[in-house]
Amino acid sequence: MPVVTHDAMPAGTGLPEGTRVAVVHDWLVTYTGAERVLEQILLMYPQADLFAVCDFLPDDQRGFLGGRRPRTSFIQRLPGARRRYRAYLPLMPLAIEQFDLSGYDLVISSSHAVAKGVLTGPDQVHVSYVHTPIRYAWDLQHQYLRESGLDRGFKGWLARYLLHRIRLWDVRTANGVDVFVANSAYIARRIRKAYGRDSVVVPPPVDVEGFAPAPVREDYYLTASRLVPYKRVDLVVSAFARMPGRQLKVIGTGPEFDRIARLAADHSNIELLGYQDGATLAALMGRARAFVFAAEEDFGITPVEAQAAGAPVIAYGRGGARETVVEGRTGLFFDEQTVDALVEGMERFEAVGVSMSAAQCRDNAERFSVQVFRTAFAAVVRRAMAVDDI
Template sequence: MESLDLSDADIIVSSSHAFAKGVLTTAEQLHISYIHSPMRYAWDLHFQYLRDYGLDTGIKGHLARWMFHRLRLWDRQTANNVDLFLANSDHVRQRIWRTYRRPARVLYPPVKVEKFGLQREKDDYYVSVSRLVSYKRMDLIVEAFRAMPGRKLVVIGDGPQMRSLQAHCPPNVTLMGWQTDEVVREYLANARAFVFAAHEDFGISPVEAQACGTPVIAYGVGGSAETVRDVRQLPEPTGLLFPQQTAASLMEAVEDFERLSGRISPDACRQWAEGFSEARFKREFSALVEEAWVCWKNDPQTLEQKMLGSGP
């Protein structure tokens, strides 16, 4: 990133989950960085990543810890190259403050909701679409449905956990592996509900499910708490949130969902999802950049204060 020569640009927009915000800029350039997450493997999920890749012990472990330490120093230092931080959720905004001690403005990312058709009639199965990696907690979802043999679960996606999930897959769970977009849309549209157990920064898939008129049962921490309207707490609900990242908590949530699902309208799910559309993103992003550029030209030193205030 530091090798990119962007000296001819007036405005630089970096879209970053790790390194993009580290581009070098001049005093005459406005740098807006859209942060999808401060790098998780260096901060929030550092120890989990070390365990997952066998780097928590031994010589390789010591080397990895040293490299991640240097990476954290670089990551925090390059935050000074950013004039205005944008966050893709309020959850990420809080993480930006904790990591860089900089305020950020929330701008939800674009979701291709127009590619998902509203389906009001549902089949009798639950679905989850995800990369099969540890932090997505697909093992938790499969464990929960193992204890609910009368309910069907379809899992779409592939990844490092596929083999271990296949080895312990109960009869009521179908592991489909990677599928085309058309197949994914079909299963999302016809499912009774979409199940999501990850602690995610935003989470595109739950919004795509709601665009189909399909309710979401999700772990109620992170982006899901912002993209799913809980049937027990909010009007015009679109799903149900469970409080603990455990199989028991998910099982209880499924029971509650089946008892309360009559209150959730497919049309309400679709209407809520349209609030995350690409058209909405383009409109809000363009207005935000225009506003930031005017503030920057008038007084660069007060840009952050005018756009965001000065606290978390």
């Protein structure tokens, strides 16, 4: 995890002195993309108090909270919550509504599940940064039920009913948000579908300064992510198994690791590196011929990091990658999540990839820097608070 300096408040947040700020996050269990956004919000508004349904962050990942101890809900104390907090999703709408935020002027929620459902009054401003509407309750419900083994039988019907109730709650609580901020145009469309509301697009902050192109690129491809089903690392590995002349390095761990290891077995061109720290990831990105990304992500931070390291990106052409990769200049897309489509995309890249310079990739990544995020998000909050006459 990058070193964070917590005494640096960016100029231009522009709130009146004495503004009372509450920041609400769904849950704190690890430092990933949503927590990078939270980190910057906390740096921008250092006076803010922090609330979360539960907090099980390891001690070595707590630095980005700046010494805060979040106020948590009753979920924190339920049996087995540390390991199975997601099992309490049906109770989380009730839990998030128990936070008393009446003493705050500004409420900022960082939400991919229930945080946007906090209760606020007419004299409070609620700005909600939405990473996505609840995935498993909306358009990904059927995929979630299949992957959880809940697509049939009594448990399946119970799960469908509970998700139906969560959708009703999710729509109702959208009325309590003054301004929606989406992390991509893709998520803005999801917000419009789910809540019937427009949103301002502010891409999440990417630590582009932590990545740099190496003087010489090497002849291997790289993919890196948590090894879970929707990331489709299995697809990348299966495609390279059919291309023995092309080298692939895979960074990441997760529940899919053993299955992916079996797919890579007997293919000497595929190297599984497991977990690697940030410095190693940056170095490997900086030397890679290209970065391969097969997931349909809401935004997708790693393709931007790869471009910051000068690596073109070969990406599945749906979701946030469409907004972060410039086809023909900083990468190219394949149209289906199939081995054949990815292999064909690799062949196209081999034909034209030499024209994609590290400088072009780096320049494109700069659009998503931390400072760009801070400036854009602060402007949204100022407008919502009617501080600026914009």
